[in-house]
Each structure stands twice: as structure tokens, then as C-alpha cells.
Amino acid sequence: MLEQSKIDKITSDLLGSIRLNKSFMIWMGFLGVSLFVCLGAYVKQLTDGLVVTGLGDYVSWGMYLSNFVFFVATSLIGMLISAILGLSGAKWAAPLARIAEIIALAFAAVAGLVIVSDMGRPDRLLNVFIHGRVQSPIVWDITVVTGYVLISALFLYIPLIPDLKICSEKLDKIPPFQRKIYKILSLNWNGTLEQEKLLKQSTRMLAILIIPVAMAIHTVTSWLFASTPRAGWDSTIMGPYFVTGAFVSGSAAVIIAMYFYRKNYKLQDYITDFHFDKMGKLLVLVSLIYLYFNLNEYMVPGYKMKKFDAIHLNNLFIGGHAVMFWMVQIFGLIIPIILLLFKKMRKPLPMLLIGIAVLIGAWFKRYIIVIPTMEHPFLPIQNVPLHFKVYTPTGIEILVSIAPLILVLIIITLLSKVIPIIPIHETIEQLEEKH
Amino acid sequence: MYRIKFKIAIILGFTGLINFQSFAQNNWDVPADKKSKNSNIEFNSGTAKEGEGIYNTNCKSCHGDIGKNNSLQSLKPVPPDLSSAQSKALLDGELFHILNVGRGLMPSFKEVLPESDRWKVIAYMRSYDKDYVQIISKTDPAKANLVKIKMVFDSINSKLNVEVVANEKAGIVKLKNAEIALFVTRHFGKMQLDKTLRTDNNGNASFDFPKDLPGDKVGNVELIVRVNDEIYGEIESISKFKIAVPTDKPSLTEKRAMWNVLAKAPIWLILLYLSGVLLATGVILYIIYNLYKLSKSNNNLKN
Amino acid sequence: MSEQEEKPKKKTRREFLQQLGIVGIGSVLGSSAILAGINYDKKKTEGQRIRILTAENELLEIEKSDATPVVKTKYENLTYLQKQGRDGIEGKRFVMVIDLSKCQNARKCMSACQNAHHLRPEQHHINVLKMEETENTPPFYMPKPCQHCDNPPCVSVCPVDATFKRQDGIVLIDNERCIGCRFCIAACPYSARVFNWAEPLHAQEDADKTYDVELNVPQKKGTISKCLFSADQVRLGKLPYCVSACPNGVYYFGDENEDAVTNGTTKETVRFRKLLADNGGYTLMPELGTKPRVYYLPPKGKEVPFQEKDRDEAAEHLSHS
Known part of the structure; x- marks a missing residue:
């Protein structure tokens, strides 16, 4: 049995982040003001129409759509770390599970908003539920994203139940209403055997359920593109290509979050170099798989050079999007893979930098998937203004695209201020098992 | 609605086969019987005025203002000014034929303008020719309603036999050598079947009726015979026959398809979608039920 | 009552x-x-x-x-127009034939269409393209309306049944329903659809008009617009706006079930299948399986040549490959 003092230390360490300090206030204030500015841009878009964006009748999907794909992609990491690694018994990932779930929930929930920002008539959103057609990938997407948000929320909440009980008992400087909420949400948790059993069973079922649903959200998102006949999108590997790409960006997001949580909340004892090392290896693994899919995606059509594939690939390899394409491939994928092969590079700070590079690369990778294809339809683009032929995002568009990221940061920060981001109950449990 | 403006000069030929190098202005090959055709409308200042309006809408964009030699020079061949000597030299029948059939860059006006309008354009043209003396056709429009057109379908040879007679007081007159054409009514206009014929000495003409012509659901078609006789003028007779191919194609939206409405979505897709949603919902509900049990389990212990 | x-x-x-x-x-x-x-x-x-x-x-x-x-009330009128517009005309299967050998880029079709549907100058339900398919094949002008496919990818992907295919083959857009997701634009291989990015051209004048799904007027901000085969005209037995505006006899329009198409310039009606058979009729990108209802006759034996000044623009599309 673990001695009580150690349990108390773990508890107080992990509850340490739950307090509102000055730096939190400044950070939230900054996020709040930024969000306000971005919302102003969105209001402008609502009143004037999508004309305020750089979109046109040919490139009719732009930054918003690539942003949406990026958000859905990043949210997939919850499934990989909590479910796949959890079910396969990789114990090292347990302290990271909650971080991954928070990221999953935040990104998935915000992805829904991103897609609304792309709509010409957001006021008619309900039409999707009133007149929804089961044949449309958008309806599938809305279904699975909603499902994934719900399941991710449960997946975050259920393992949290024992911790909520701890929160309600151990946190002393919180207002009574907050304590009450903890109490209600902890569902009379008392750690009885039956409760433990129900908790384990529910967590396990969720872990199994979330795998197909998570696969579905990104596969369906890839089908938004793959279901059209356009060069660059008309590909059968789009589903797995997107899913593996998602693991890359999600892993990078988790690494970045790990770094900042660890630093700001003094969790060096719980998120250790060992965890970074493991995450580094995981990132190499998923990046290699993604690289393999990239090879398939570009080499197979590149070998044949069919008329419209050739136009598309030339544009990527040596044409207008070449710089972005090669930057993404080299700095977002190849160099990170090479660097992470060295143990020295799998330390927190280098990992943070690599993680940021990979995440930025992942964002531009989505841009590369969406825009060049739209700029080269089968029939020539003629008799329209120049800005219909070449897409350049406008300032308003960029601001509206930043808003979801701010929202994600707000959610991630807020959640870390109300719940322990390292599972207390599980940490103690694991230590007990060791003894 | 059927007005056409030819503001843009480039008007292309119908056949696309005539080499425009061979275009010389005066070599319109007008058949003799067409040449001799004359208007039954008197060319006077009134009809010329009406013709001017029609001319301005349909002809001016290429031929320019008559007498001002401002026709569209970029066209090959250049459309002549219609007061030019070569135009004046043409007979009424020849001009009428040119208007009817068109050639090269000039379109046909036969189905665009009614016959009277086509003559009025010529009336307007002739108003620029002081030496012109009109030969009025012998046509008496009042006599048109004396004409009876009888259509009989010969199903063995797939022929539509037409007899054209006029019930004159003096007795029945058979319309000889009258121009006669057969049309079928379609959604957007009349479609000519077989060629334009001339009636024989007994006032008869026989049209080949296509065996593959689609009719309505039971094979009905509305046929129009148009007779153009020098004396009796233009007479049309419409009648329905049940001689075409019955056509009852199903609605294009009948079958289930990916593009059809929700009610006609592919069944496998509906099943796939519903089973996925139901399965996931089921599991989620079960988990929520577990949570309910979890919250109660503690109470039970205490009680 | x-x-x-x-x-x-x-x-x-x-x-x-x-x-x-x-x-x-x-x-x-x-x-x-x-x-x-x-x-x-x-x-x-x-x-x-x-x-x-x-x-x-x-x-x-x-x-x-x-x-x-x-x-x-506006609603009652709208309901009627919506029902009529969605049902289509029984027993008909509308087709268009475009004779490329006659097109001289006069663009009367484009302006007639834009006037009828209250479109902005850059919005094309029908667009006359300068085409050059390979390096040594001659360039030509190609009017391109919506192909009104029998397997329309745009309709398949619509999440709300805002764009739909009718029993007579016409693909329409209901801008009272459209949510502006633009998935149909992405799915259409013929780039046939346009979007109302800003307030439509005649937004104020049209504000009180009842929306007619067969005309797609008034246009609405944030919704799709597309070629409608002039469903409002066709219902009255009249030819589409573009077809009757053409001065060059390029367009034929008619009913496949009647095997007849009528030329918009000469108003002559001819057998549809014979016209295709005699002139080598084809459809655009048949390999995509979209089954267009718009047929083309090849640009063979053109009497007025392709304008030299348009040559660069025609070749531009190819130059990327």
C-alpha cells in the first residue's frame, strides 16, 4: 500500500494547477481581446457576405475548409493516445490521456464552428437537420463530428469522476458553487468495487467505440474531397491518408500542450523526459506512415501524368504552390523525422520546436490539399476577374481562421483550470500496482 | 419572343459545308417555281413602313441602313446594301426564297417570321426602287377557307396521303402543283417530316411517314399539313393521328440514386447510416445508464 | 370560404x-x-x-x-411555385445541342442569360470558353451551360436537397433552401455553378418579388445560382433565353422523348438523334459518367475562324501540363 503522504503529495501537485493566478488572467485577457477582434471580422463577413473573403466561383473552398480539416485532424489524437494506446496496454501514455482528450474535445467542438464560418447562410444551419440528405458526405460529417464530440466529452468525463470527487474534497480555495458542481458531477463516487468496475467497463467501451467514430470523422472529412471527380482529390487513399496525417498533427499538438502544461503547472515529476521521448518516437512512427501515404498519393499519379493530374502535380512540384509544398514536406515531415531519430532531440525543448514546425506544416498541408485542386478545374477559368483565378486569403479571412485557434486555446486553458490535467486517481492506482 | 437581333455581324451558315470563296453575290440558285412567286400583299407606304420595323430588328445589323451602303464590311461575303443594283435585279420570288432558306452566314427566316412579314420586308426594300412595279400574286386570301385537306394514313407503306381540294361554287377543284409540306407538332415548334412536295394533277401528295417518330403515351401525334397555292394562298390543316410510336418513358427521378431525394436514397446507404448511428447511440446510452448505476451504487451501499 | x-x-x-x-x-x-x-x-x-x-x-x-x-400571401405563392418547380414537367426529358461549328463568340447567350437571371457580369450560368484541347488541334469557342447531368455529382453531395433533379431532367437550385456550403461547386466537373458572394445585383428591386425556383430570381446572398435550362420558359413552350438569343444558330433545344430539337435562331425543328448522328455529336467528359443532357457537335468546318487575339487565352489552360 502506498503511504498516505505520497498520495497527498500527488494530489496536491496535480490539483496545483486549479487556481486562478495573475498569469492566467493576463493570458485569458489576451485571448479574449484577440477573440473579440476576430469576431468583429466575422460580423463583417455576416453583413457583407463571403465577398469579404478571397474566395470565388472556382476556388470556392479556401482557408476555412483547410482550417476545418486541420481541426478535425488534430482532434483525432484523443482516439490514438487514449483508446489505441490505452487498450494496447501502453502504460506510459496514461498521464497524457487527459491532455489528449482535452485537445480532442476542444478541436472537434471548434471544428463544428469552423465549418459554420464557411457557410454562406449560417442562419439556415437547421436545414441540415430538417432537410438532411443521407447521401451527402456533409450530413455524414455532421453526424460523426457530433458523435465524436459527445464521445470525447464522455471519454474525458468518465475517467475524471474519481478526480472530481477529490476536487470537491481537497480543493480548499474554491467558491461553494464550484464545489457543488464537482460534487454533483462526481456522481456520488466513493471508490467502491462496483463503482470501479462500472467505471472501468464504461471507459473500455468508450475506448472501443471512439476508434471507429474517430476513423469515421476523418475519413468522412476526406470524402468531402474524394467524393468529387477533381484531380488531386479523386483518390481512393484519401481516407487513410487523412487519418495518418491527423495523427501527425495531433501528436504535435499534444507535445506542445505537454510542454506548456508541464512548465506552467510544474508537472515535471509527472510529465517527464521519458514521456517526451515516447511521444517523440510516436511522432516518428506516425510521420513515417504519413510519408508513406504521401509517396503513394503523389508518385502514383506522377508516374502516369494524366492530363489533369499533370496540371495539378506540376503546380505543386514546380508551379505556383511549389514553395509551400516543399516547405511542408521538408520542414513539416522529413526533417522532423530525421531529427527525432536522435535521442537528444527527444528532450522537451527540441520537441516543442519540432512539434510547432510539424503543426504549422500540418496546417499548410491542408491548405495544399484544398486550394491547388480548386484552382485547376477541368475546364478553363475565363471571363471572370483575376481574383477568381488565383486565390489569396484576405485579412478578414485570416482573422476568422484564427478565431477557432483562440477558442481552442481558451477551452484548453479553462479546462486545465477546473480539472486536473493529469489523472490523479489513475496515477495513484498505477503507483499502487507497482508496489 | 421570337424576335432575333443580329447586332453582331458574324452570322454563320447552316450547312457549314459551303465554301465561302465560291460566294458570288448573284449566284443564288433559285428554282424556277420559287422565282415566279409573288406577294399577295400590296407593296405600299403602309406595308413598307411595317417592313421597316421588321427590317430594323432582323436585318439591319448586317445589311445596314438601306441606301447608305453601311452594311457590315467585316463579313465575307459582305452583305449587300439592299438598294444596290444587284439587289434590285432580283425578282420578288428570288428575294423571298433567299429570306426563306438563307445561305452561308445568312440565316433562314422561314420559321422566324410569318410569310406576311417576310413580304413586308421586301415591300420596304422595294420602297427604295422607284422603277419597281409590283406584280401582285393571283392569290386570293378569301378563298383559303374553301380549301379542304384530307389526310389518310397508309400503314402498310407508312405513307401519309394528302388530298387537297377546293369547294368552289362551280364544283370541286383539285389543287394542282401546290406546294405542300407535312409537319409534326413538338414541344418547341413544328418539325417537318419528309421533303416539301407539290401536289399532282389530282391534288394528291404522298409523304413518307417515319416509322420511328415518337408520339405521346398511346402514339398520338398532331400532324400539320401546310399547303401553299398560287391562287388559294397558304392553308394549314391540323389533325391528330394515332400512328406514331407510343412513348412513355419513365420519369428520370423514378429510381433510387445517390443524387435523388432522401426518400429515394439507395437502401444500402440508408441501412449503413442508420445502423452506424443506432449502434453508436446504443453504446452511448448504455454508458450513460452505467453512469446512472454508478451514482446509485454508492447510495445502495450507504443504505 | x-x-x-x-x-x-x-x-x-x-x-x-x-x-x-x-x-x-x-x-x-x-x-x-x-x-x-x-x-x-x-x-x-x-x-x-x-x-x-x-x-x-x-x-x-x-x-x-x-x-x-x-x-x-407570399408564402402561399411561394409554396405553389416551389411545388411546380420541384415536380418538373411530366413526360419530358429536355436536351440541348450546341453546334460548335457555328459559335463565333458573339456572347448574346451570356448577356441574355445574365439579364434574365439578374446576374452580375462575372456570374455565368452559361460561359463561352476559348478552348484548345491539345497543342496541334485547332482552338474553338465552346458555350458551356450546366450539363444537367443524369448522374449529377452536384446533386449527390447537396446536404439539404437544395439542388435537385426533376423528372424532366432539369437540375435546379432552390435558394430558399440552400445553406451556402458550396459542396456542389466543388463537385461539379464542369464549373457550372456560381455563388452569390455579395448582395445580388438587383437585390433591392427584387426584394418584393416572390421567389421562383424555375427562374432563381430574386437571387439571394450566400446561395448558389446555376443554369436552369430556363425552366420557366420551357414550361410555357418557349426556348431558353440563351437559345433564342443566339444570332448564329448554335443552339438547339428540345425533348429527347419527342426526338426533336428546335434551333434557337431559325426556329427549325429537327430530329434530335439524327442531328447527333449526322454531325458526330458527343458529350463533355463522358468518362466521368455524369451523363450530361447537353450534347455538342464538333467545331468542324467553321466558316469564321477562331480570333487570333483569343489564342493565348485558349492555350493557357493547357500550358500548365
Whole structure:
């Protein structure tokens, strides 16, 4: 049995982040003001129409759509770390599970908003539920994203139940209403055997359920593109290509979050170099798989050079999007893979930098998937203004695209201020098992 | 609605086969019987005025203002000014034929303008020719309603036999050598079947009726015979026959398809979608039920 | 309003007009016939005779003072137009044939279309493209409307049934339903769709008009617009706007079931399949399996050559490969 003092230390360490300090206030204030500015841009878009964006009748999907794909992609990491690694018994990932779930929930929930920002008539959103057609990938997407948000929320909440009980008992400087909420949400948790059993069973079922649903959200998102006949999108590997790409960006997001949580909340004892090392290896693994899919995606059509594939690939390899394409491939994928092969590079700070590079690369990778294809339809683009032929995002568009990221940061920060981001109950449990 | 403006000069030929190098202005090959055709409308200042309006809408964009030699020079061949000597030299029948059939860059006006309008354009043209003396056709429009057109379908040879007679007081007159054409009514206009014929000495003409012509659901078609006789003028007779191919194609939206409405979505897709949603919902509900049990389990212990 | 139902179906003109008055004051529930609309000319003054078109398509001429306009709520009118527009015309399968050998880039089709559908200059339901397919094949002009595919990728992907295919083959867009997701633009291989990025051109003038799904007017901000095969004209037996505007005899329009297409310039009606057979008719990108309802005749034996100044633009599309 673990001695009580150690349990108390773990508890107080992990509850340490739950307090509102000055730096939190400044950070939230900054996020709040930024969000306000971005919302102003969105209001402008609502009143004037999508004309305020750089979109046109040919490139009719732009930054918003690539942003949406990026958000859905990043949210997939919850499934990989909590479910796949959890079910396969990789114990090292347990302290990271909650971080991954928070990221999953935040990104998935915000992805829904991103897609609304792309709509010409957001006021008619309900039409999707009133007149929804089961044949449309958008309806599938809305279904699975909603499902994934719900399941991710449960997946975050259920393992949290024992911790909520701890929160309600151990946190002393919180207002009574907050304590009450903890109490209600902890569902009379008392750690009885039956409760433990129900908790384990529910967590396990969720872990199994979330795998197909998570696969579905990104596969369906890839089908938004793959279901059209356009060069660059008309590909059968789009589903797995997107899913593996998602693991890359999600892993990078988790690494970045790990770094900042660890630093700001003094969790060096719980998120250790060992965890970074493991995450580094995981990132190499998923990046290699993604690289393999990239090879398939570009080499197979590149070998044949069919008329419209050739136009598309030339544009990527040596044409207008070449710089972005090669930057993404080299700095977002190849160099990170090479660097992470060295143990020295799998330390927190280098990992943070690599993680940021990979995440930025992942964002531009989505841009590369969406825009060049739209700029080269089968029939020539003629008799329209120049800005219909070449897409350049406008300032308003960029601001509206930043808003979801701010929202994600707000959610991630807020959640870390109300719940322990390292599972207390599980940490103690694991230590007990060791003894 | 059927007005056409030819503001843009480039008007292309119908056949696309005539080499425009061979275009010389005066070599319109007008058949003799067409040449001799004359208007039954008197060319006077009134009809010329009406013709001017029609001319301005349909002809001016290429031929320019008559007498001002401002026709569209970029066209090959250049459309002549219609007061030019070569135009004046043409007979009424020849001009009428040119208007009817068109050639090269000039379109046909036969189905665009009614016959009277086509003559009025010529009336307007002739108003620029002081030496012109009109030969009025012998046509008496009042006599048109004396004409009876009888259509009989010969199903063995797939022929539509037409007899054209006029019930004159003096007795029945058979319309000889009258121009006669057969049309079928379609959604957007009349479609000519077989060629334009001339009636024989007994006032008869026989049209080949296509065996593959689609009719309505039971094979009905509305046929129009148009007779153009020098004396009796233009007479049309419409009648329905049940001689075409019955056509009852199903609605294009009948079958289930990916593009059809929700009610006609592919069944496998509906099943796939519903089973996925139901399965996931089921599991989620079960988990929520577990949570309910979890919250109660503690109470039970205490009680 | 039971009086309406009690009356025998056949009415005298007088009775009919009296009813108009009664109906006009009260509700129009149950009188679906009248929902069809009575077009009366607003410009005419008192004491004049006006023409009205009854629901049964009977044209009547009456004293204006005798007629009382039926007060219809916008919704009721809209419902009727929506139903008629979504059902389409029974027994028809509309087709268009475009003879490329005749197209001289006059663009009358484009302007007629933009006028009819209240489009901005850069919005094209029909667009005349300068085409060059390979390096040594000659360039040509190609009018490109919506292909009204029988396997329309755009309709498949629509999440809300805003764009739909009718029984007569016409693919329409309902801008009262459209959510502006633009998935249809992404899915259309023919780039046939346009979007109202900003407030439409005649937004203010059209504000009070009842939306006709067959005309897609008034246009609405944040929704899709597309070629409609002039479904409103076709219903009246008239040729589409572009077809009748063409001065060069490029367009034929008709009914596949009748095997007849009518030329928009000469109004000559010919056999549809024979026209295709005699001239080597084809469809665009048949390999995509979209089954277009728009057929093309090749640009063979053009009398007026391709304009030299358009050559670069035509070649531009190829230059990327």
C-alpha cells in the first residue's frame, strides 16, 4: 500500500494547477481581446457576405475548409493516445490521456464552428437537420463530428469522476458553487468495487467505440474531397491518408500542450523526459506512415501524368504552390523525422520546436490539399476577374481562421483550470500496482 | 419572343459545308417555281413602313441602313446594301426564297417570321426602287377557307396521303402543283417530316411517314399539313393521328440514386447510416445508464 | 370560404370574376387553382380592359374595374411555385445541342442569360470558353451551360436537397433552401455553378418579388445560382433565353422523348438523334459518367475562324501540363 503522504503529495501537485493566478488572467485577457477582434471580422463577413473573403466561383473552398480539416485532424489524437494506446496496454501514455482528450474535445467542438464560418447562410444551419440528405458526405460529417464530440466529452468525463470527487474534497480555495458542481458531477463516487468496475467497463467501451467514430470523422472529412471527380482529390487513399496525417498533427499538438502544461503547472515529476521521448518516437512512427501515404498519393499519379493530374502535380512540384509544398514536406515531415531519430532531440525543448514546425506544416498541408485542386478545374477559368483565378486569403479571412485557434486555446486553458490535467486517481492506482 | 437581333455581324451558315470563296453575290440558285412567286400583299407606304420595323430588328445589323451602303464590311461575303443594283435585279420570288432558306452566314427566316412579314420586308426594300412595279400574286386570301385537306394514313407503306381540294361554287377543284409540306407538332415548334412536295394533277401528295417518330403515351401525334397555292394562298390543316410510336418513358427521378431525394436514397446507404448511428447511440446510452448505476451504487451501499 | 367549393367547376366568366373578388377579400385556402396566379397588368388605369391568365391557362380580357386582385400571401405563392418547380414537367426529358461549328463568340447567350437571371457580369450560368484541347488541334469557342447531368455529382453531395433533379431532367437550385456550403461547386466537373458572394445585383428591386425556383430570381446572398435550362420558359413552350438569343444558330433545344430539337435562331425543328448522328455529336467528359443532357457537335468546318487575339487565352489552360 502506498503511504498516505505520497498520495497527498500527488494530489496536491496535480490539483496545483486549479487556481486562478495573475498569469492566467493576463493570458485569458489576451485571448479574449484577440477573440473579440476576430469576431468583429466575422460580423463583417455576416453583413457583407463571403465577398469579404478571397474566395470565388472556382476556388470556392479556401482557408476555412483547410482550417476545418486541420481541426478535425488534430482532434483525432484523443482516439490514438487514449483508446489505441490505452487498450494496447501502453502504460506510459496514461498521464497524457487527459491532455489528449482535452485537445480532442476542444478541436472537434471548434471544428463544428469552423465549418459554420464557411457557410454562406449560417442562419439556415437547421436545414441540415430538417432537410438532411443521407447521401451527402456533409450530413455524414455532421453526424460523426457530433458523435465524436459527445464521445470525447464522455471519454474525458468518465475517467475524471474519481478526480472530481477529490476536487470537491481537497480543493480548499474554491467558491461553494464550484464545489457543488464537482460534487454533483462526481456522481456520488466513493471508490467502491462496483463503482470501479462500472467505471472501468464504461471507459473500455468508450475506448472501443471512439476508434471507429474517430476513423469515421476523418475519413468522412476526406470524402468531402474524394467524393468529387477533381484531380488531386479523386483518390481512393484519401481516407487513410487523412487519418495518418491527423495523427501527425495531433501528436504535435499534444507535445506542445505537454510542454506548456508541464512548465506552467510544474508537472515535471509527472510529465517527464521519458514521456517526451515516447511521444517523440510516436511522432516518428506516425510521420513515417504519413510519408508513406504521401509517396503513394503523389508518385502514383506522377508516374502516369494524366492530363489533369499533370496540371495539378506540376503546380505543386514546380508551379505556383511549389514553395509551400516543399516547405511542408521538408520542414513539416522529413526533417522532423530525421531529427527525432536522435535521442537528444527527444528532450522537451527540441520537441516543442519540432512539434510547432510539424503543426504549422500540418496546417499548410491542408491548405495544399484544398486550394491547388480548386484552382485547376477541368475546364478553363475565363471571363471572370483575376481574383477568381488565383486565390489569396484576405485579412478578414485570416482573422476568422484564427478565431477557432483562440477558442481552442481558451477551452484548453479553462479546462486545465477546473480539472486536473493529469489523472490523479489513475496515477495513484498505477503507483499502487507497482508496489 | 421570337424576335432575333443580329447586332453582331458574324452570322454563320447552316450547312457549314459551303465554301465561302465560291460566294458570288448573284449566284443564288433559285428554282424556277420559287422565282415566279409573288406577294399577295400590296407593296405600299403602309406595308413598307411595317417592313421597316421588321427590317430594323432582323436585318439591319448586317445589311445596314438601306441606301447608305453601311452594311457590315467585316463579313465575307459582305452583305449587300439592299438598294444596290444587284439587289434590285432580283425578282420578288428570288428575294423571298433567299429570306426563306438563307445561305452561308445568312440565316433562314422561314420559321422566324410569318410569310406576311417576310413580304413586308421586301415591300420596304422595294420602297427604295422607284422603277419597281409590283406584280401582285393571283392569290386570293378569301378563298383559303374553301380549301379542304384530307389526310389518310397508309400503314402498310407508312405513307401519309394528302388530298387537297377546293369547294368552289362551280364544283370541286383539285389543287394542282401546290406546294405542300407535312409537319409534326413538338414541344418547341413544328418539325417537318419528309421533303416539301407539290401536289399532282389530282391534288394528291404522298409523304413518307417515319416509322420511328415518337408520339405521346398511346402514339398520338398532331400532324400539320401546310399547303401553299398560287391562287388559294397558304392553308394549314391540323389533325391528330394515332400512328406514331407510343412513348412513355419513365420519369428520370423514378429510381433510387445517390443524387435523388432522401426518400429515394439507395437502401444500402440508408441501412449503413442508420445502423452506424443506432449502434453508436446504443453504446452511448448504455454508458450513460452505467453512469446512472454508478451514482446509485454508492447510495445502495450507504443504505 | 365554402362558397368556392359549392360552385360547379365550370363557371361563366362573370361568376369567375365575382369569385375573384370574394376570394380576394377572404382567404385563399382551398382554392389552389387560383394560387396559380393571375397576372394582371399594374400599369393600366381604371376603365381599361386588361388581360388575365387563369390558372387553366385561359386568357381573358376584362374591364379592369371588374377585377379584384387576389391577395395572396407570399408564402402561399411561394409554396405553389416551389411545388411546380420541384415536380418538373411530366413526360419530358429536355436536351440541348450546341453546334460548335457555328459559335463565333458573339456572347448574346451570356448577356441574355445574365439579364434574365439578374446576374452580375462575372456570374455565368452559361460561359463561352476559348478552348484548345491539345497543342496541334485547332482552338474553338465552346458555350458551356450546366450539363444537367443524369448522374449529377452536384446533386449527390447537396446536404439539404437544395439542388435537385426533376423528372424532366432539369437540375435546379432552390435558394430558399440552400445553406451556402458550396459542396456542389466543388463537385461539379464542369464549373457550372456560381455563388452569390455579395448582395445580388438587383437585390433591392427584387426584394418584393416572390421567389421562383424555375427562374432563381430574386437571387439571394450566400446561395448558389446555376443554369436552369430556363425552366420557366420551357414550361410555357418557349426556348431558353440563351437559345433564342443566339444570332448564329448554335443552339438547339428540345425533348429527347419527342426526338426533336428546335434551333434557337431559325426556329427549325429537327430530329434530335439524327442531328447527333449526322454531325458526330458527343458529350463533355463522358468518362466521368455524369451523363450530361447537353450534347455538342464538333467545331468542324467553321466558316469564321477562331480570333487570333483569343489564342493565348485558349492555350493557357493547357500550358500548365
